[in-house]
Amino acid sequence: MGEPKTGLVLGYGVAHPFSRVKLTDRSSVQELLRTLLDPLEPFFSPAKSRVRCPGATAVRFDQAAADLEGICRPLWGLSALLAGGGEYRGTEWWVQGLKSGTDPESPEYWGYPRDNDQRMVEMCPLGFALAVAPVFWQNLTEKERENVENWLGNSINEKNMPNTNWLWFRVFANLGLKKNGGKFSQARLDADIEHLETFYRGDGWSNDGPEGIHQMDYYSSSFAIQFLQLLYAKLAGEDEPARAAEFRKRAQMIALDLAHYYDREGRAIPFGRSVTYRFAMISFWGALAYADVELPAPLTWGMVKGIVMRHLRWWQTQHDLWTPSGTLSIGYSYPNTYLAENYNSPGSPYWACLAFICLAVPETHPFWTSEEDQAWSVIPAIKPLRHPGHIMSCLGDHCMLLSSGQACSYPMKGTHAKYGAFAYSSAFGYSVPTGLFSLEQYALASQLGLSDDGGEYWKSRRLSQYAGLETRGDDGVPVLVSLWKPFPDVTVKTILVPPREDTPNWHLRIHHVHAAGRDVATADGAFAIRNTHSVTGRSLDPYDPAATGGEGTSPRIIGNYDLNTPDGWSTGREGAFAAAVGAGAVGIKALEADTGRSANLVNADPNSNLIEPRTVIPTLQNTLKKGQSAWFVSAIYARPAVDGLAPSNYLDGWDKPPAVPSWLANEPGGTP
The missing domain is CATH 1.50.10.20 (Glycosyltransferase)
Structure with a gap:
């Protein structure tokens, strides 16, 4: 040369x-x-x-x-x-x-x-x-x-x-x-x-x-x-x-x-x-x-x-x-x-x-x-796209797409993250796996992972047996429905519900999991977000708006080797969130009536996320025994930082998740 x-x-x-x-x-x-x-x-x-x-x-x-x-x-x-x-x-x-x-x-x-x-x-x-x-x-x-x-x-x-x-x-x-x-x-x-x-x-x-x-x-x-x-x-x-x-x-x-x-x-x-x-x-x-x-x-x-x-x-x-x-x-x-x-x-x-x-x-x-202008004022806030299998949302200060059915024509590296995740955000980006052991390496942002070996290997949605744009309820809410099998004898039905005007920073993921042939651990991840303090660069502390200026997490961030630390977990209904100045806040809560799920913060491996090299993923986890079925209703919170929004307000709305849709009682598989 x-x-x-x-x-x-x-x-x-x-x-x-x-x-x-x-x-x-x-x-x-x-x-x-x-x-x-x-x-x-x-x-x-x-x-x-x-x-x-x-x-x-x-x-x-x-x-x-x-x-x-x-x-x-x-x-x-x-x-x-x-x-x-x-x-x-x-x-x-x-x-x-x-x-x-x-x-x-x-x-x-x-x-x-x-x-x-x-x-x-x-x-x-x-x-x-x-x-x-x-x-x-x-x-x-x-x-x-x-x-x-x-x-x-x-x-x-x-x-x-x-x-x-x-x-x-x-x-x-x-x-x-x-x-x-x-x-x-x-x-x-x-x-x-x-x-x-x-x-x-x-x-x-x-x-x-x-x-x-x-x-x-x-x-x-x-x-x-x-x-x-x-x-x-x-x-x-x-x-x-x-x-x-x-x-x-x-x-x-x-x-x-x-x-x-x-x-x-x-x-x-x-x-x-x-x-x-x-x-x-x-x-x-x-x-x-x-x-x-x-x-x-x-x-x-x-x-x-x-x-x-x-x-x-x-x-x-x-x-x-x-x-x-x-x-x-x-x-x-x-x-x-x-x-x-x-x-x-x-x-x-x-x-x-x-x-x-x-x-x-x-x-x-x-x-x-021409003078620069915004298109957001004239395009629909929610729009289903039949051909790509997306529901687009411009609510909540970011653009987001819910997705079902897409897959690369060959199993490229990280294809389940690039095409099979449930939601993709302009503010938070998607995450890709860094290795083949533990949730930290799989970095299952906006994905439901299932493991049959106690949490070493995880499978998530890549190919769907069925994926379609449907409607639910009297008001015809657009939803994305997919049927997929992480294992030959485990079936998952997923329904993705877009945000609403009254809860613009929330969307719902509803899963019916039937563990017909084996025990499976499950992990439902929210978006990934930067897990470092905007000034010190240190890992985020527990959330205290008076002391941290709007930065922090709940529960405490757990490391890759202290998974059993009690203060690193909360109940599924309490959920888990992380807020970082300049990034915003993300979180996840379990809405089902009889939840056995717990919430924690997965300390994702560095360089797994596209936008931030150090991230944490609020996650809901539990285990189903062989032959069990369960409904999971996960509410995912995402509020990006924007001009004019004080960090102390990142979590406004966190205590007001959407209700479980009434139409869900009519879904095959029993009442969640």
Whole structure:
């Protein structure tokens, strides 16, 4: 990789330039992008075809493909910047990298892709760059153009690809060549789009795969499918006006659903895999403007701009997401490989540059000329989403989704946490397991765990035998119902009930557990929350608002080895909670009439949560004997810290949980 070069070095108390940009307009977002690109300079290879981001983390594909990620993924931002008339001092690095990387005689040649090769993914931002930024194609000789055609077009068109959103990557490889008069395959391009159309499920939603897979995460919107449909509508709309119109129509429909994923503070709801792509979560909104979509009422361009700008500003407050060299780390709010997928190399997080598609939008567009606004005042507070199997809530000062039925098409690391949890919050994030022993390692935030070995191994919901959006009661309350089996002879029916206007910080999880064939211990976890004092950094003390200023826990936080400490437990009806200044409060209570459950605070392993590296999870526990059945009605409290809310008020409402729904008496399985 050549001699090491000097660059940005972050030390104790040094803020990244990314955090110091005052975001107000288009030019400030351009500058924000430059602060992401600049730290990459020392990590370019001598011939500029590879970027080896710092970190020796291995990945499932070869090192050359990982280095290819490092150079290609930032192209999402750089090409959008150039397409919008912006400039960057290092553009020539990428031009030279394209030349040497596609040259078979270069020692830095990227290599032809094999079947299902990671190189295919990186062809997508490269194809987009060729389509929108003339500097890349115009600076190539005839021989260099032939090299690009052979590597970008011929090689990928001859290979097998995963039957997922990956097919869009081949579409854009061909489209980039087509826009420049290069050799491409119209037949392959058409066939891929026709097959991708079979993923469409309705109301704007596409599945990330064929029938039999239920996976509608950010890949279905901002990371890939919706995003790339909109780019395609913009770039190929003149040749295919009907298809472009259909893609824009789908975006209009799904926009009214996706508006529920972003809260007033600018945070998105982390859900599913690849959340290390971070601010790519809002790329859909910039793509709406880029593709000239007419917004559906009641959304306005001021609202769309507000979603994007507030989200970027929130990430500016996350000061620990960088490596010491100033590059993006693998993780979310801080470096964390526990949450990483096996395809996350040190260069992978730069898929986040999708967010900068807004820079390709002209400065005269109302996206840029409108005043920022909030969408919360015009979207429903509670909205069921049939296709992803969610109930969205914008109550209680955070965005939350209840979820049932989704699962990754293969059992990736932490898949039960990324798709099978009951609730996902923009304020508290989800937690992933760090190991395979004890609740502390499983970190079952927003999950019901069951153990048949006394609490070493735990099983939680991953695949459901049934999952559906239903209604209950005379007023037709939307609920999510799922049936699942943690063990072959243990059955769980779960009903998720969203918050109400009169109890906005509470939602209900109702479980009917039938332990037909074995004894099982159960553990129902609330959201995870930071367990350290905001000033001292020490573990939270028992709650005393007069003495702690609104920080503390009840019962006492127990450690990983003092599980039998009496003052670490309370009754299920008393529940357990934790409150931390700057984070808010979370808790859980048992509402069933004859509860045998007890409440405690699980001291989750460090680095299990996406947002906070040290967390505690209020949890209800008990044990069912073989042949027993039981109803559990868990009330989950979540009140995030927001401007204007005093810490002493974090627990306002904790003593007023919702009532057990009257309709529950009619559920099969007996009265809880």
